[in-house]
Amino acid sequence: MAAVALLFAAGCSSGGGTSPSAGTPGASKEAASPSPTAPSPAPSPAGPPAKGSVKVVSTLTEDLKSPWGAAVLPGGDLLVTSRDEGTITRVDAESGKKTEIGSVPGVAPAGEGGLLGLAISPSFASDRQVYVYFTTASDNRIARLLYDEQKPAGQQLGAPDTVLRGIPKGIIHNGGRIAFGPDKMLYAGTGETGETGLAQDKESLGGKILRMTPDGRPVHGNPEADSVVYSYGHRNVQGLAWDSEKRLWAAEFGQNTWDELNLIEPGKNYGWPEVEGKGGRSGFVDPVAQWKTTDASPSGIAYARGSIWMAGLLGERLWRIPLSGTAPSADPQPFLEEEHGRLRTVVPAGGDKLWLLTSETDTRGTPESGDDKILQLEVR
Numbered sequence: 001m002a003a004v005a006l007l008f009a010a011g012c013s014s015g016g017g018t019s020p021s022a023g024t025p026g027a028s029k030e031a032a033s034p035s036p037t038a039p040s041p042a043p044s045p046a047g048p049p050a051k052g053s054v055k056v057v058s059t060l061t062e063d064l065k066s067p068w069g070a071a072v073l074p075g076g077d078l079l080v081t082s083r084d085e086g087t088i089t090r091v092d093a094e095s096g097k098k099t100e101i102g103s104v105p106g107v108a109p110a111g112e113g114g115l116l117g118l119a120i121s122p123s124f125a126s127d128r129q130v131y132v133y134f135t136t137a138s139d140n141r142i143a144r145l146l147y148d149e150q151k152p153a154g155q156q157l158g159a160p161d162t163v164l165r166g167i168p169k170g171i172i173h174n175g176g177r178i179a180f181g182p183d184k185m186l187y188a189g190t191g192e193t194g195e196t197g198l199a200q201d202k203e204s205l206g207g208k209i210l211r212m213t214p215d216g217r218p219v220h221g222n223p224e225a226d227s228v229v230y231s232y233g234h235r236n237v238q239g240l241a242w243d244s245e246k247r248l249w250a251a252e253f254g255q256n257t258w259d260e261l262n263l264i265e266p267g268k269n270y271g272w273p274e275v276e277g278k279g280g281r282s283g284f285v286d287p288v289a290q291w292k293t294t295d296a297s298p299s300g301i302a303y304a305r306g307s308i309w310m311a312g313l314l315g316e317r318l319w320r321i322p323l324s325g326t327a328p329s330a331d332p333q334p335f336l337e338e339e340h341g342r343l344r345t346v347v348p349a350g351g352d353k354l355w356l357l358t359s360e361t362d363t364r365g366t367p368e369s370g371d372d373k374i375l376q377l378e379v380r
Contacts, residue, residue: 048306048322048380050330055378060355061096062370064089067357068176069118069132070300070345070374074125078347078355078374081132083114083362088130088157091374093349101147102157108137113169116140116176121214122184129214130157133178133188140167140174142188142216163216164228168193168206173236173253177300182246185219186212187230189237189250196273199233207234207272209250209264223267233270233284239301241308243323249288251298251310259296260287261308263326289321289332299359300345305352305380311343313359318343320379340375341365352378 069081076093079101086107090099107115113135121129121144129144142165146158163186167175170193177189192198192207199207202224211219211230218228239251248264258277262270262285271284278286291298297314310319317337322329336343344359353376360371 047324047329050322052305052307052320052322052333052335053380054318054320054335056336057353057376057378059096059370060093060374060376061091061098062373064098064357064361064372064374066114066362067359067372067374068114068116068344068362069178070347070355070357071118071120071130072347072349072355073120076349079118079120079130080357080374081115081118083116084109086115086134088115088118088132096374099153101149102145102154104132104134104143104145104157104160106136106160107134109135111171113140113171113174116174117178117188119178119180119186122180123214131163131178131186131214132160133176135169135174138169139165140169140176140190141165142167142178142186144214163214164188164205164210164212166205168195168198168204170194175237177238177240179240180214181211181248182242184214186214186216187240187248188212189234189240189252191236192234192272196235199235199272200269200274202227202229202232205229207236208232209234209237209240209248211266221266230266231264231268231270233268233272233274235272235276238299239310241301241303243303243308244306245325247326249301249303249308251301253297254290254293256293258287258290259293259298261289261298261301261310261321262287288326289328291315291319291332295334299343300347300357302346302348302354304348304354307379309346309354309379311346311356313342313344313364316341316343318346318356318377340373341368341371349376352380354379 066084068083078091117133119131143160143162173191175190188210198204209231210228212228236253277290295315296312308321317334320333342359345357347355356375360367
């Protein structure tokens with residue numbers, strides 16, 4: 001997706017956490033944890049229908065400012081980040097009531113950077129930890145914060161505990177999506193900040209998908225024992241989701257020709273900047289599906305009802321990609337075309353329900369009254 005360069009102030013930032021090296025991000029030895037499930041070539045026994053449907057059930061809430069990341073708390077309420085405000089808001093899943101729970105210190109929004117992805121700890125019931133991916137004056141980093149609901153609104157977040165630092169930052173291509181996988185490990189999609197060579201440099205954390213323990217350490221089963229790098233050759237990853245067979249899927253922005261949906265396997269090279277879209281070249285993994293950049297510019301993705309659902313920014317539509325094992329079972333199908341503007345994030349809400357976040361207040365949209373919104377969808 002074409003980006004407009006903006007001026008920003010550079011400085012130094014404080015905080016602990018791991019070192020910026022891809023090979024030695026703060027761990028003296030690899031951490032023991034389960035390996036991810038390898039993709040299976042076997043198709044699902046009963047795939048989704050070739051044609052699906054999307055119904056907007058309701059507008060949960062309105063007037064969000066530059067919403068970016070979202071995650072569902074136990075009980076169903078959502079936490080939503082504001083990229084430019086640097087705050088996290090809780091949204092009641094029934095009433096839509098918004099409560100700002102706090103801000104994240106050190107966020108330095110500029111261009112596509114700011115407070116981006118958000119994930120809830122798999123052990124949230126006991127540790128009350130919320131994870132965020134954000135841009136500082138010097139880098140992108142991942143930190144966790146204690147969420148104490150007993151404190152007053154606006155003061156419910158503890159100090160950031162940095163688990164990974166040194167992810168390259170830029171005005172563009174900061175990546176930013178984080179999510180815990182079925183293996184309870186933390187995954188992150190990063191961007192190459194416009195410096196295309198970073199995507200092929202395995203010593204850089206830019207242009208990668210990263211896999212780490214909740215403490216930010218390399219995981220047993222990663223391609224390199226002392227590295228959090230899981231896959232490389234990515235331009236700007238902003239969508240991560242797992243299907244019912246625990247396969248990892250990722251969406252990323254193309255440059256001028258092809259946006260991509262990829263099936264992610266450890267250690268594989270996804271081609272950027274040598275290949276954009278399906279190149280059929282040895283040594284590179286082709287995307288499972290591709291789109292013209294004007295039709296997609298994908299950000300968040302989710303898995304529900306046997307399909308990947310992909311939010312499009314420039315394309316202003318929600319794409320459905322029905323799956324049969326490791327491949328689409330039918331052509332991707334667009335929904336909500338130009339009905340709600342730019343679409344940033346899509347989150348499973350259980351069964352046939354999804355939450356969809358619009359992105360009209362991110363400086364690239366044309367906001368109208370009520371923007372930005374969270375929509376509840378019913379899909380099949």
